[in-house]
Amino acid sequence: MTISPFDSALLGDLFADREIAELFEDSAQIASMLLFEAALAAAQARAGVIPEASATRIAEVCRDFQPDPASLTAGTASSGVPVPALVKALKAEIGGDDARYVHFGATSQDVFDTGLVLRLRDVISIIRRRIRKLAKSLSTLAETHRNTVMIGRTRSQQAVPTTFGLKAAGWLAPLVRIDRRIEGLSHDLLRLSFGGAAGTLASLGGKAAAVENNLAEELDLETSDMPWHAQRDVLVDFASQLTALTGALGKMGQDLVLLAQSEIAEVQPGKGGGSSTMPHKSNPVQAEMLVTLARFNAGQLGTFAQSQLHDHERSGSSWLLEWLTLPQMIMAAGTALAQAVDMVPALKVNQDRMVANLDLSRGAMLAEAATFALADHVGRDAADKLVKDGLAQSAANQSNLFDELPKLTDVPVDWAAVRNPANYVGQSDAYIDRVLATAKRGLRD
Structure with missing residues (x-):
């Protein structure tokens, strides 16, 4: 096993999400930092801080510059962040007098954090797109099975009748709320990180505000009331929503694992996995993955939350802790969504078994x-x-x-x-209607 199953060649297709993984590859991280450097030069040229010709030269080189990540390794280990090594390599590539204007007035955290935000913008787009796709499948499932009566179970015991449509609506409802919360926090999350050495932008003097506004425009990001180098609450909020998302999907997975048990057999979730010795088995692998990834993110959230404890204006240890945890949490959420999107349309619902199981308690x-x-x-x-x-x-x-x-x-x-279970499902129909209406209203494209 590799250190992380998320990038294992053997386990990758089980744990990894290739679309999201691309956003956290070294090359993507470097590209986002180069995008910042090019935008910074353009913003400073617009404010009259550096020559326009130098900004043009910097942008040209940043657009095509592809340093080998390995060439930055030693510098990263020494500095604790890859930015100084990248800036040094970029200056060497640009050459001449223009090189001295690279990274002018910025600090490593400006580059690294803004590069992260630029990639998180794409992450959020992917996650919300998948939530919509899954929500449509669950909406169809809830509508199709609104009258499919089944046993309702509380504390793992038979309780009173419910419908499979209402159960599907129960899987859908939290996704709508989580999507709304992610949309809301995006306004605070997708903001420029730009504060200079200690969050004052003193190096840019009276041009600081102009450069900041220009840079935000260049990158299509919002500015903050003040630099957020040591204010990580919004990142923790985002990690919390990732955990809520994997938790909601894990709850669905747990339900499906239990409903797929041989003795219950009310559903067959997605593509069953085979056994090496028992040819009769069809293991609910995708549903199990949802449970696993939910538990993983729940554990990681406690670790990630500690990254909010920064010392004074910047903390290296807290910052590095984010690098260890957040990408994996994002990957887990992306993988869980991808598994669910693939699984739900292929879900087989055994209505005959549901009817048979309703009779087990003899009324x-x-x-x-x-x-x-x-x-x-x-x-x-x-x-x-x-x-x-x-x-x-x-x-x-x-x-x-x-x-x-x-x-x-x-x-x-x-x-x-x-004695007819269908006559004792209460407000199931009304609840399904309400969930579907909220989903339709809240998840409009």
Whole structure:
């Protein structure tokens, strides 16, 4: 096994998300930093800080410059960040008098953090696009199975009837909320990081505000009220939403793993995985992956949250902790979404098994329905006693509760209607309608 399964050649297709992985490759990280340097030169030229010809030369070289990441390794190890080595290599490539204007007035964290933000903008676009795709599949599932009655289970035990459509709506609803929260935090997250040596931009004197605004325009980012070198709350907020997302998907995965158990067999999630020795097995690999990635991100969030503890105006240790954790959390969220997007449309729903499982309790799962039906005639306490007596008789005779209750009382209850699980799903239809309406309204393209 490699140190990280996310970039393992052996395990990569199981854990990795290639579209998101590309955004965290060394080449992508370098490209985002070069984009910053080119934009900074352009912004400074517009403000009259550096010559326009120098800015043009810097932009030309940044556009085509592709240093070998390995060539920056020694400098990165020495400085604790790749920016100084990159700037040195870039200056050598540019040459002449123009080179002295590279990285003018900026600090390494400006370059690195803004490069991260530029890539996070693409990450958010990918994640929200996939949430929409998954939401459409879950909406279809909820609509198709709004009348598919099944056992509702609480604390792993049979409770009262529900519908598979409502269960699917329950998987959908948190995705809509999480998407809305990610959209909301994007306004604060996708901001320029530009503060110079210690967050004052003193090196640019009276031109600082102009350069800052120009740079934000060049990169299509917002400015902040002040540099956020040591303010990492929004990154923690983003990591929290990634964890909420993988958690919501993990809950769906956990449900599907349990519903796919051989003894229950109400669903077959996605593409089953085979066993090396048992040819009859179809393991719910994709659903299991959702559970695994949810647990992974839940654990990582506690570690990542500690990166918010910066010393004074910058902390190297807290900053490096982000590099160890955030990319993996993003990868886990992307992979979970990709697995879910692939799995849900291929989900097989065994309605016949759902009907058969409804009969396993011999009517006991409708004891609450029987109690309320009787209470209209004899009061709640008497109704409770009648149903408990009926359950005892049912257990003793291995019979259905609703075959025993008419023997215990002659009150005029329509037992045929009460014993039908489809008549005891409450507001399922209304809840499905509300979730689907919210999803349609909240996930418009």
